[in-house]
Amino acid sequence: MAQPEVKSESVGTVVVAGAANLAIAAAKLVAGLISGSAAMLSEAAHSVADTTTEVLLFVALRRGARPADARHPFGYGKESYVWAFFAALFTFVAGAGFAITHGVTTILVHEHSGDYLVSYVVLVVSFVIESISLARAVRQVRRESRRWRTTPLRYLRLTADTTVKAVVLEDSAALVGLLLAGLGVGLSELTGDELWDGVASVLIGLLLLVVAATLAYSNLSLLVGRGVPDRLRREIERSLAGLPEVQRIDTLLTMQLGPVDILVAAKVDFDDEATGAAIEAAADEAERRLRSRFPEIRFLFLDPTRSLPGATLRSRPAPEPPTGDPPTDPGAG
Structure with a gap:
């Protein structure tokens, strides 16, 4: 069975984001120390948190792609969500905590020294x-959303690749944070009141709280064992039910094992007249058919089962599209 691989595009997205945040963090720190701006120092903490987050996300991608072994027969995909959860916690504690605390201090003390110009340049x-x-991150999201025939926002909301989600959310929050910092510094210079600088710092902290909470919830859901989206589940069920030997699907269970790994298990009522060889052939065809359309399905388990007493057979589904068609939108339904 093929082993999972590191998704190179996601790795590139994380590396680019990390390098950018590291350079920006240094510049913001220098600007904050020179100008004395609370908002600039909060933005420096924001970028430091983002840089650390990218490092943790890189670790998540690497460790999550390790091959399965005897102790972890389903692989290490879920470990990527552990590291991504740590990244969200770091953003919560280091980024948001510093920004809010420093902003409140500035509001109470109203201290400022230095030139504003360096802050504007940075x-x-x-x-x-x-x-x-x-x-770069948005380009990746758009490509993936086209592949899954959904909108970028819906893909971003339901994707199991939380590293890409983290980069998009953090970079978006960074741009909003920069605007808030610029507004706070500008109002403080115009009014001579450092209140606005402190308020901007607090708002940046609250923004980081929202991002951290969103990412933490997403990773926790996947760690617990989230199934695939409804539309994709229906397509898997339709594909299995379309086999000639299959009379009905009694139970269908799915789980995201990692960013690019899915487990599918089903209780299947095969035709009573089907021979053992025919059932084996049907199982092989089901695996071939599903993996050709959904390469993310790494494990498929079919459990032959009898029909429940009095159960009615499901009607045959509509014919499937050609094998080469791209997967169906996972975000609908």
Whole structure:
């Protein structure tokens, strides 16, 4: 059975985002120390948190793609969600915690020293770099959403590749945070009141809280054992029920084993007249058919079962599209 591989496009997206955040974090820190701006220092903490997050996401991709062994026969795909969850927690504690605390302190103390100009320069440069990183992630999301015949937003909401989701959300939050920081610094300079700088810092922290909570929830759901989206599940069921030897599907269970691995298990009522050889052939055909349409299905288990007393057979599904058709939208339904 083929072993999972690191998704190279996701690795590239994470590496680009990490390198961008590292450079931006250093620039923001220098600008924050020179200008004394709370919003700039909060943005520096934001970028440090994002950089650490990218490192953890890179680890997630590498460790999650390790081949299955005797102790982990289904592979290590779920470990990627553990590291991605740690990344969300770090964003919550280090990024949001620092930004909110420092912002509240600035509101209460109203201290500021230094030149505002350096803050504006760093904000503009950071915005350009973050935009480049986000553009790469968005291109990947669009390609994947076209493959699954869904919208980018729906794909992003339901995808099991939480590393890409993390990069898109964090880069989007970074751009919003830069705008908030620029607004806070600008209002503070215009009014001479550091209240606005502190408020901007608090808002940046709250923004990070939202991102961290969203990513944590998504990874926890996958760690618990989330099934595939409804539309994809229906397509799998239709494909199995379309085999000539199959009378009905009594139970169909699915689970995301990792970003690119799916487990499918079904209780199948085969035709009473079918021979053992015919059932074996049907099982092989089911595996071939499903994997040709959905390469993410790594494990398929079919359990022959008798029809329940008094159960009525399901009507035959409509003919399937040609094998080469791309998978159906996983986000609908």
